[in-house]
Structures are given as C-alpha cells and as structure tokens.
Amino acid sequence: MDTIASLFSFITTPVSWVIVQFHKVYGALFGDDSGWAWGLSIVSLVVLIRICLIPLFVKQIKSTRNMQVLQPKMKAIQERYKNDKQRQSEEMMKLYKETGTNPLSSCLPILAQSPFFFALYHVLSSIASGKKIGAINQDLLDSARQAHIFGAPLAAKFTDSVDKLNSLDASLLDVRVVTAVMIVLMSASQFFTQRQLMTKNVDLTVKTPYMQQQKMLMYIFPVIFAVMGVNFPVGVLVYWLTTNVWTMGQQMYVINQNPTPGSKAQDAYLQRVLKTVDSRGQVRGRTQRRTVKAIVAKGPDRNDIERKFITGLSKKGLAAQEDGTVQKSETAVIEAEGGAAPKRQQPKRQTKAKRQTAATTGAAKDEPKDEPAAGAKTSLQKQDAPQDDKPTSAGKSASGSSRQAKSGQRKGPQRPKHPSKK
Structure with a gap:
C-alpha cells in the first residue's frame, strides 16, 4: 500500500x-x-x-x-x-x-x-x-x-x-x-x-x-x-x-x-421551440437560434424530424431565416423537403361513349372538306368511262374512313404502306 x-x-x-x-x-x-x-x-x-x-x-x-x-x-x-x-x-x-x-x-x-x-x-x-x-x-x-x-x-x-x-x-x-x-x-x-x-x-x-x-x-x-x-x-x-x-x-x-439529430429528444426539443415561436412569434434564446440556423443550413439534407419542424413553421405562415430567426411570410409554403409535395391534378378519364361521340363529331366536321374533291373525282370518272364500280368503291372508302374515325383511329391522310406489305 x-x-x-x-x-x-x-x-x-x-x-x-x-x-x-x-x-x-x-x-x-x-x-x-x-x-x-x-x-x-x-x-x-x-x-x-x-x-x-x-x-x-x-x-x-x-x-x-x-x-x-x-x-x-x-x-x-x-x-x-x-x-x-x-x-x-x-x-x-x-x-x-x-x-x-x-x-x-x-x-x-x-x-x-x-x-x-x-x-x-x-x-x-x-x-x-x-x-x-x-x-x-x-x-x-x-x-x-x-x-x-x-x-x-x-x-x-x-x-x-x-x-x-x-x-x-x-x-x-x-x-x-x-x-x-x-x-x-x-x-x-x-x-x-x-x-x-x-x-x-x-x-x-x-x-x-x-x-x-x-x-x-x-x-x-x-x-x-x-x-x-x-x-x-x-x-x-x-x-x-x-x-x-x-x-x-x-x-x-x-x-x-442539445439533442442528437434524428433522436426522440430532438423531436421533443423542436416541438418546444415550435410552441415558443407560436406564443411569442420569435425564436427565444441563443441556443434555439443556433439550432434553427443549423437546420436551415442543412437544406435538403434535413432528417424527418427537422422537415417536420420546417413544415410546422410554414403552416403558421413563418419562414426560418439563415441567421436562426423566423419571419412572417404571406407566401410561405411547405418546402418540398419539409412536407408532402402538392399533388398534380390529373384530367378526368372520359367514358367510351363520350370518346366515340367526340370522334364522330370530328369526322363529321372533316367530311364537307372532302366532298368537293370526291364529287370532282366522280364527274371525271363519268366523263372518261361509265364504270359502275367506281362510285361504289368511293362510297366504301368513305364509309371505311367513317368507321375508322368512330373507332378512334387517326384522321386525315394515312401514310402509304410499304410496297412489300401490299
């Protein structure tokens, strides 16, 4: 000893x-x-x-x-x-x-x-x-x-x-x-x-x-x-x-x-800071301002708890500043990393009957433009040679184009097929 x-x-x-x-x-x-x-x-x-x-x-x-x-x-x-x-x-x-x-x-x-x-x-x-x-x-x-x-x-x-x-x-x-x-x-x-x-x-x-x-x-x-x-x-x-x-x-x-980032203690601490901001309208104390400043500096690297805090400020119409303070902002919105992104509104899907009606209406609008050409072609065919099958084929092509329009296919002149596929 x-x-x-x-x-x-x-x-x-x-x-x-x-x-x-x-x-x-x-x-x-x-x-x-x-x-x-x-x-x-x-x-x-x-x-x-x-x-x-x-x-x-x-x-x-x-x-x-x-x-x-x-x-x-x-x-x-x-x-x-x-x-x-x-x-x-x-x-x-x-x-x-x-x-x-x-x-x-x-x-x-x-x-x-x-x-x-x-x-x-x-x-x-x-x-x-x-x-x-x-x-x-x-x-x-x-x-x-x-x-x-x-x-x-x-x-x-x-x-x-x-x-x-x-x-x-x-x-x-x-x-x-x-x-x-x-x-x-x-x-x-x-x-x-x-x-x-x-x-x-x-x-x-x-x-x-x-x-x-x-x-x-x-x-x-x-x-x-x-x-x-x-x-x-x-x-x-x-x-x-x-x-x-x-x-x-x-x-x-x-x-x-000074809790560890991402811990339960940080969640409780930021909730206390949020309540203080809600009651006073400002961040109280140097330690809290330093914490807010560090969260702002992280940007997209914030964890879920820090994003939740920024979301809470945005919902109250407040925006965290780089110096650790908060200011009122009428245009304050939830940041992409701070909350859920706004949902994109998708157009409503039309029913099959409405799509067929729209296709029929479009085909009807296009028919008057094609009638003069079809009539001229018919008169020329009659002058050259009286053939009974020409108008029938023309009628079939017209009805075929109408059916194609009704089925929702592309309107207008079609691309010619390749010679090998005839």
Missing part, C-alpha cells in the same frame, strides 16, 4: 489539500468532527473536478455522435477489407482523420477522473489505517476518523470485520445498511444515465452494432459498480455517487438543450 501511495503522491497531495480547504469552510458551519463537514468536502471535490472536466465532456458528446454517424461507413470498410487487416486499419484511420473523430474521446472524462479517484481512495484508506497522508496531519486525521455519515465512518467498508469497525467506533449493521443503500443508488444512477442516453438521445435512423454495444453496457456497468462497491470506503462511495448524479444531471441538460 505504501508503494502504491508513493506512486500516486503527485496527485494525493493536491487532493488532500483541496479536501482540507473545503473542510475548513464546512467545519465552521457543522463542526470540525462532523461527518457532514467531511462528506460535503468530498462532494465539493467532485463538483470542482467535474467543472474542470466540462470541456472533455463536450468532446465526449461530439465523439459519441460522430461514432454513431460513422458506423455504416466503418462496417462497409470492414466488409470490403475483411481479408486485409492492415488495409482495414489504414482506411479506418483515414476515415477518423477526414471526419475529425477520435474514438478515445468518449472515454476521456472517465480516464481524467481515474487519478483523482485513486488518490481519494488512498487518502481514505490511510485515514482508516491511522496514517498521515498529503496535507492531512495528525489533528485532521483524528477528526476524520471520528466523522460518521448516518452512523458509518468515512473510511469503513462493507466487507470490514467487526473488530475493525469497533476500532472506528461503528457497528456492523450501520455500516452494512449505509454502504448497501449507497451501492444501490450508485448502480441505479449509472443505469438510469445510460438508459436515458439510449432511449432518448440516439439517432433512430442508424441501426449499427454500436447501439447494441451501448445497450449491453447499460446492464454491465451497474453490475460492475455493485461488485466493486463492496470494497469501497464510504467516502469513496460518496465520491462515486456524487459523480454519477452529476453525470445524470449533465446528461439530462444535454438531452433537453
């Missing part, structure tokens, strides 16, 4: 110093030996660390979303180069570089917290063993050993023996009950955080193995925390429960204010 503590001395000293400074503040309110003074000092340490890690949390969100979007492309690369692992890795790295995605960014907050977690663990273990560490001197050590939270010392564990708990002036029942409740709350907060991420803040249009992995982690992580929690001191459980609650609240804020 001393060897491990010496390895983490570069971080245990700053952590113990921060705890001592917070203890001075809370000790003036609750008393130096109060469990609330030491417990709130640990909670304040968590809050301070998480505030410093907010930039990493933002990178984690961006990386997680980019990984979701890239899953189809990554799967295509794996199938294309499944027999060439080196080429597969090269194409993966090229894809990450082109999109600016870092797969490790999703783990940055956890990795950044790990040194502080181990440092606090060693500080509390040293307090349980009665050893000074970092900025905690003998007086502070005695004060910390006397501090209890609901009857459980900060340095006590679920697996501690009765003799060790007696040395810390605590009962086995109190320690077991307090640690069990904290372990359950710690695991439940971890499960709820992961669940709200999977059910509300995931793009439902992308079905990839990544989503299945996240679902598995949603059940695996709470079990891991429950198993490991029995070996954590009460102070470490306070630390981990506080950081889980912080993560849960931070995740809820992100889901409500």
Whole structure:
C-alpha cells in the first residue's frame, strides 16, 4: 500500500489539500468532527473536478455522435477489407482523420477522473489505517476518523470485520445498511444515465452494432459498480455517487438543450421551440437560434424530424431565416423537403361513349372538306368511262374512313404502306 501511495503522491497531495480547504469552510458551519463537514468536502471535490472536466465532456458528446454517424461507413470498410487487416486499419484511420473523430474521446472524462479517484481512495484508506497522508496531519486525521455519515465512518467498508469497525467506533449493521443503500443508488444512477442516453438521445435512423454495444453496457456497468462497491470506503462511495448524479444531471441538460439529430429528444426539443415561436412569434434564446440556423443550413439534407419542424413553421405562415430567426411570410409554403409535395391534378378519364361521340363529331366536321374533291373525282370518272364500280368503291372508302374515325383511329391522310406489305 505504501508503494502504491508513493506512486500516486503527485496527485494525493493536491487532493488532500483541496479536501482540507473545503473542510475548513464546512467545519465552521457543522463542526470540525462532523461527518457532514467531511462528506460535503468530498462532494465539493467532485463538483470542482467535474467543472474542470466540462470541456472533455463536450468532446465526449461530439465523439459519441460522430461514432454513431460513422458506423455504416466503418462496417462497409470492414466488409470490403475483411481479408486485409492492415488495409482495414489504414482506411479506418483515414476515415477518423477526414471526419475529425477520435474514438478515445468518449472515454476521456472517465480516464481524467481515474487519478483523482485513486488518490481519494488512498487518502481514505490511510485515514482508516491511522496514517498521515498529503496535507492531512495528525489533528485532521483524528477528526476524520471520528466523522460518521448516518452512523458509518468515512473510511469503513462493507466487507470490514467487526473488530475493525469497533476500532472506528461503528457497528456492523450501520455500516452494512449505509454502504448497501449507497451501492444501490450508485448502480441505479449509472443505469438510469445510460438508459436515458439510449432511449432518448440516439439517432433512430442508424441501426449499427454500436447501439447494441451501448445497450449491453447499460446492464454491465451497474453490475460492475455493485461488485466493486463492496470494497469501497464510504467516502469513496460518496465520491462515486456524487459523480454519477452529476453525470445524470449533465446528461439530462444535454438531452433537453442539445439533442442528437434524428433522436426522440430532438423531436421533443423542436416541438418546444415550435410552441415558443407560436406564443411569442420569435425564436427565444441563443441556443434555439443556433439550432434553427443549423437546420436551415442543412437544406435538403434535413432528417424527418427537422422537415417536420420546417413544415410546422410554414403552416403558421413563418419562414426560418439563415441567421436562426423566423419571419412572417404571406407566401410561405411547405418546402418540398419539409412536407408532402402538392399533388398534380390529373384530367378526368372520359367514358367510351363520350370518346366515340367526340370522334364522330370530328369526322363529321372533316367530311364537307372532302366532298368537293370526291364529287370532282366522280364527274371525271363519268366523263372518261361509265364504270359502275367506281362510285361504289368511293362510297366504301368513305364509309371505311367513317368507321375508322368512330373507332378512334387517326384522321386525315394515312401514310402509304410499304410496297412489300401490299
């Protein structure tokens, strides 16, 4: 233990110093030996660390979303180069570089917290063993050993023996009950955080193995925390429960204010924006204007939820502008990508009787034009040679053209047949 503590001395000293400074503040309110003074000092340490890690949390969100979007492309690369692992890795790295995605960014907050977690663990273990560490001197050590939270010392564990708990002036029942409740709350907060991420803040249009992995982690992580929690001191459980609650609240804020495109959370968020615009006639807040601006910039690349939002604005006679604001427009219509396209009105289909009547009428109009020519032809035929069959053939051709017109065939001069078809 001393060897491990010496390895983490570069971080245990700053952590113990921060705890001592917070203890001075809370000790003036609750008393130096109060469990609330030491417990709130640990909670304040968590809050301070998480505030410093907010930039990493933002990178984690961006990386997680980019990984979701890239899953189809990554799967295509794996199938294309499944027999060439080196080429597969090269194409993966090229894809990450082109999109600016870092797969490790999703783990940055956890990795950044790990040194502080181990440092606090060693500080509390040293307090349980009665050893000074970092900025905690003998007086502070005695004060910390006397501090209890609901009857459980900060340095006590679920697996501690009765003799060790007696040395810390605590009962086995109190320690077991307090640690069990904290372990359950710690695991439940971890499960709820992961669940709200999977059910509300995931793009439902992308079905990839990544989503299945996240679902598995949603059940695996709470079990891991429950198993490991029995070996954590009460102070470490306070630390981990506080950081889980912080993560849960931070995740809820992100889901409500900056949801993943294509998720249920985005649909709920845009509906709230639409109600705000309906009641106020304008987009309220910088965040909402930035969201509307991004939707307008996407153009035809909008997803179904974003098209639904643009449709809602158009129905209210409003048009989204490039700067994220909305303006009234009398000519506002639903965009092609924002809603259903206007239906093209097809002409009504006429009945067969009407089509035959129209064809007969057209043929009747054409007959007077052909009569002079037919009469002239008949007179010439009579002058040249008295043939009885000529008028009959002419009559047959006239009646034949009439029947062709009635049947809906093309009127007017017909194209001569090819000599081979005569």
